[in-house]
Amino acid sequence: PWGYDGDNGPDQWHKNYPIAKGRHQSPIEINNKEVHYDRSLLPWFASYDPCAAKTILNNGKTCRVVFDDSFDRSVLRGGPLPGVYRLRQLHFHWGSSDDHGSEHVVNGVRYAGELHLLHWNPKYSNYLDAVRRTDGIAVLAIFLQVGKTPKPEMKRILEEINAIKTKGKEAPFPNFDPSVLFPKSHDYWTYHGSFTTPPCEECITWIVLREPIIVSSDQMAKLRSLSKNAENEPDLPLVDNWRPTQPRYFRMVSASFL
Numbered sequence: 001p002w003g004y005d006g007d008n009g010p011d012q013w014h015k016n017y018p019i020a021k022g023r024h025q026s027p028i029e030i031n032n033k034e035v036h037y038d039r040s041l042l043p044w045f046a047s048y049d050p051c052a053a054k055t056i057l058n059n060g061k062t063c064r065v066v067f068d069d070s071f072d073r074s075v076l077r078g079g080p081l082p083g084v085y086r087l088r089q090l091h092f093h094w095g096s097s098d099d100h101g102s103e104h105v106v107n108g109v110r111y112a113g114e115l116h117l118l119h120w121n122p123k124y125s126n127y128l129d130a131v132r133r134t135d136g137i138a139v140l141a142i143f144l145q146v147g148k149t150p151k152p153e154m155k156r157i158l159e160e161i162n163a164i165k166t167k168g169k170e171a172p173f174p175n176f177d178p179s180v181l182f183p184k185s186h187d188y189w190t191y192h193g194s195f196t197t198p199p200c201e202e203c204i205t206w207i208v209l210r211e212p213i214i215v216s217s218d219q220m221a222k223l224r225s226l227s228k229n230a231e232n233e234p235d236l237p238l239v240d241n242w243r244p245t246q247p248r249y250f251r252m253v254s255a256s257f258l
């Protein structure tokens with residue numbers, strides 16, 4: 001199966017998932033010189049129900065929190081989006097050390113990690129139908145920057161890590177509103193792209209926040225303490241689960257700020 005190692009890593013994905021060599025792939029480099037300020041872009045809003053949070057799991061590729069998306073309970077709207085999109089899950093990407101780990105890169109800057117909140121367009125009958133549509137999915141991406149005054153709200157997620165150390169482990173994760181993780185500024189870049197993991201469908205409206213959230217080096221180490229294997233297998237650290245940047249081709253990256 002696909003992964004992030006030499007033999008099954010990002011450069012090989014196209015063999016089983018040809019879309020991985022498409023013209024609208026993610027992540028990408030976001031460079032000020034190529035960004036277009038779009039003053040018609042609206043602010044985005046998240047209205048999340050903390051009771052929609054269900055479980056946290058280690059799927060061997062990332063740490064994911066899953067939400068009830070059986071109705072418009074926790075939604076993202078505004079910004080570049082035509083309507084409301086339902087929150088389905090959040091997950092992280094991180095490196096083997098603090099100097100890299102994010103998927104998007106801003107003016108050459110790699111952050112220690114990246115948080116993705118995945119939402120789907122309820123105009124489609126279900127999530128699997130939405131991933132086949134160019135306006136099917138919206139991902140809110142938030143950079144993780146290592147600093148001395150970490151965001152206390154990150155603690156809640158990292159405290160659960162001990163319960164999901166190995167692949168396949170899942171634990172209840174009730175009563176959590178992920179908007180507590182948002183940075184102060186809602187400034188964002190937006191462009192059309194893809195899942196950053198196979199099957200790499202090109203169905204995502206990306207909303208990448210300019211302001212990172214601060215996490216501590218210990219918190220990043222906590223994420224790196226997850227194992228990519230199950231408990232009865234050798235303990236291989238789950239690190240460097242990020243895809244390198246992909247060609248932008250003829251895509252416009254719009255900014256909501258000057």
Ligand SMILES: NS(=O)(=O)c1ccc(B(O)O)cc1
Nearest residue numbers: 116118139194195196197198
């Ligand atoms: N990294 S990403 O947000 O593009 C993403 C989201 C979901 C899935 B998935 O549920 O397979 C894969 C990648």
Ligand SMILES: [Zn+2]
Nearest residue numbers: 091093116196
């Ligand atoms: Zn992701």
